Structures are given as C-alpha cells and as structure tokens.
Amino acid sequence: MALTPPSERIWWNEPIAKIELTWIAIAFVWGLIMFFMMIYWHGAGEQNLSSEAYRIKPAVFAERAQDMIDAYTVRQEEGFPVVHPPPGTDIYLIARLWQWWPILELEKDQSYRLHLSSTDWMHGFSLQPVNINIQVHPGYDMVITVKPDRAGEYGVVCNEYCGLGHHQMVGKLYVVE
Ligand SMILES: [Cu+2]
Numbered sequence: 001m002a003l004t005p006p007s008e009r010i011w012w013n014e015p016i017a018k019i020e021l022t023w024i025a026i027a028f029v030w031g032l033i034m035f036f037m038m039i040y041w042h043g044a045g046e047q048n049l050s051s052e053a054y055r056i057k058p059a060v061f062a063e064r065a066q067d068m069i070d071a072y073t074v075r076q077e078e079g080f081p082v083v084h085p086p087p088g089t090d091i092y093l094i095a096r097l098w099q100w101w102p103i104l105e106l107e108k109d110q111s112y113r114l115h116l117s118s119t120d121w122m123h124g125f126s127l128q129p130v131n132i133n134i135q136v137h138p139g140y141d142m143v144i145t146v147k148p149d150r151a152g153e154y155g156v157v158c159n160e161y162c163g164l165g166h167h168q169m170v171g172k173l174y175v176v177e
Contacts, residue, residue, distance in 0.1 A: 056141040065092035095123035100171025111147040124160035
C-alpha cells in the first residue's frame with residue numbers, strides 16, 4: 001500500500017542502476033544535439049528568417065508608414081494604396097483590424113528592410129504561397145531584410161486569430177520584374 005513507508009527510509013540515497021544512468025545519458029546527449037540543431041538549422045535550413053525587434057509606439061509606426069505611402073503611392077486598388085518604394089529603403093506594412101495596409105509593390109532581386117507592426121491587437125503575418133510567418137505585435141517593430149527572388153502576386157494572410165473579421169484579413173504584395 002502506498003501509505004506504507006519504503007523499507008529504506010533514506011530511499012533517495014540508493015545508487016542509480018546502471019541501465020537508468022545509461023538512459024539519462026542518452027536523453028541528455030540527445031537534448032544537446034537537438035539544441036544545437038536549432039542553431040544549425042536556422043542558418044542551414046533556410047526556413048527561419050532572422051528578424052529584429054524594436055519597441056515602437058503604434059502612432060509613430062503609423063506615421064512612418066504614412067510618410068512612405070504619401071511619397072511612393074503609384075495607384076489605388078479597391079481603396080488600398082499600392083506603394084512602390086525605391087529599392088534598398090525601409091518599407092512598412094501595418095496590421096490592423098482587419099486589413100494589411102498598404103499594398104506593397106517590390107522589385108525582384110532588390111533588398112528592402114520590411115517593418116511590420118500592429119496598431120491594435122496581435123496579428124500574424126503569413127506570406128503565401130511561400131509560407132513565411134512572423135508574429136506582429138502592437139508596440140513592436142519587427143524588421144526583416146527581404147530580397148524577393150520571384151515576381152508575382154503574393155497573399156498576406158493573418159494567421160493569429162484577431163476577432164470577428166480575422167478571416168477577411170487578407171492583403172496583397174506584388175513583386176515586379
Ligand atoms: Cu487575424
């Protein structure tokens with residue numbers, strides 16, 4: 001019965017069986033391998049982006065995005081400005097209930113510093129069909145250096161549930177030759 005005390009009162013001082021020690025060692029070494037795999041795969045796997053994060057007030061982010069929109073809007077599409085910023089510059093994409101603002105038009109094989117932030121709740125930036133995913137938080141400026149290598153039309157989907165209009169939070173991104 002569990003209420004009976006063990007025969008050895010100081011049971012934790014018993015030597016560990018060899019087989020148990022072996023399994024502890026295997027599990028420990030495997031844990032180490034998996035840990036270093038994370039770092040290795042970040043560089044070699046070409047799946048995870050190196051993003052940077054900075055604190056920013058939502059109003060300041062919105063202002064920077066608006067400055068870019070005012071300067072480089074080339075046309076309108078269903079009420080959305082399509083912005084074609086010069087290569088090599090800082091570009092901004094606002095996530096908010098429930099849209100991605102504005103539509104960015106980038107040039108193939110040119111690099112940009114893409115800033116992502118939210119002006120209200122948390123959203124998820126998911127670029128389709130290439131499957132790039134980045135969490136977008138209010139108060140944080142998530143920055144990634146992007147260099148699109150294929151021209152075309154991409155979809156930007158929100159993949160963090162953000163309320164009633166979440167399923168309609170679909171944006172666009174163009175890459176032109
Ligand atoms: Cu959402």
